[in-house]
Amino acid sequence: MASCKYKNVYLNDYYTVVGPLEKESRLKGYDIALDDFYYNEKTFELAEVKMQNVVIDNILFKNGLKTSEVDLLIGGDLTNQISVTNYSARNYNFPFLGLYAACATFPESLIVGANFIDNMNYKKIITITSSHNLTAEKQFRYPTEYGAPKPHTATFTATGSAATLLSRAESRIKIESSTIGTPVDMGIKDANNLGAVMAPAAASTLLRHLSDLKRDADYYDLILTGDLGCVGGEIFKEYLKRNQNMKLKNHLDAGCELFLKGQDTYAGGSGPVCLPLVLFNRILLSRKYKKILIIGTGALHSPTLVNQKKSIPAIAHAVSLEVL
């Protein structure tokens, strides 16, 4: 069984840093916004490391935590060998688990953290994730200054970093249950249409979650998918409709909710940080939703295998949150 319920796991606190474009977007209430992509560092990668350090430092500071009180740091990002997270983790003396699930890293880290707290008696866990538009661009596409024209199905990697603090101490956001997804490959080879690659994975995890926990989609006030984008979000709904005859009324996509129309970001935002930014700086601020299911979606591709003309597998992990 891929789903489990948690007795006592709470998301106590979060801290977010956003990039220059996200500052002008639909997000509100972020903690720090960058004015440029360098963040006073020499390279984009170092800027991303600094973003992660800033959010972790602030989580520690806001909650008055000492280094010895943090039992585990879990996180990941998009760069080669998740090097950004590795390099930011070396600045702390925390036990550290690095994860890679592309843009599903945020829910994956919540799942791992929640299990450690519920079953292993870990007390305080910090999760971290980040993405940077220009490091991701360099990693997966062209050099940053190249700016090749892209189709309308492409998504735009969001810049930012988000850290959360998980523990047993009761607080506003409860992590109620979770579902670990299976990799799904529907034969799409187009790395410029990752929404279409990830939509079946999101659908498969959603269905598994609902059937494991014997729930209806209407149980949730909101089903928030990670970064399918505006195109992928529509494909996701149509896929569910045709396959399962299921009409989702309470669905939003974080990628589609992030940027404004005029910001020229094709089909919307993407990246591991897209989901936490929209969740914390938009969805939770509205105070409209009590039961939220977040489904982080990740395309598990590498430029090498895409160039070798292999189709792209995708994964999605779901976490159910209750806002008290």
Next chain:
Amino acid sequence: MNIEEYKKLVKEMSPRENRLKNMIVAFFVGGMIGFLGEFFLYFVTETFATSRADAFIWLCLTLILVGTILTAFGFFDNWVSKCKCGFIIPTTGFAHSVTSCALDFKKEGLVTGLGANFFRLAGSVILYGIISAFFLCIVRVVLGG
């Protein structure tokens, strides 16, 4: 739903690129660059009394220089997304691809970074340009004598 059905669904749901509009934009932007180039050629041949072939070399060099400077100051990539391929096809695109690689990888060292990645995008243009030139030369020798 099987893979074929899903591919059909994706094709249905993905917005089509407006190719005609892109082509028209590219045609006019590329055409304008050509138009300005023609002016430049005229100006150089008249002012410096050079041959048209020499003036053409100066034109190429100028376009490369301008493309490189625009890339270095960060204008080119924004314009490419608006002007589509009209900006890439002239020599400016080649200069732009080389400069953008150089800018990106200069922090990874002069040999391992900049040197190794300099022709990352333009390498194919050089390689297949030379190969096709070679075969076209043979065709010309055979046909033209």
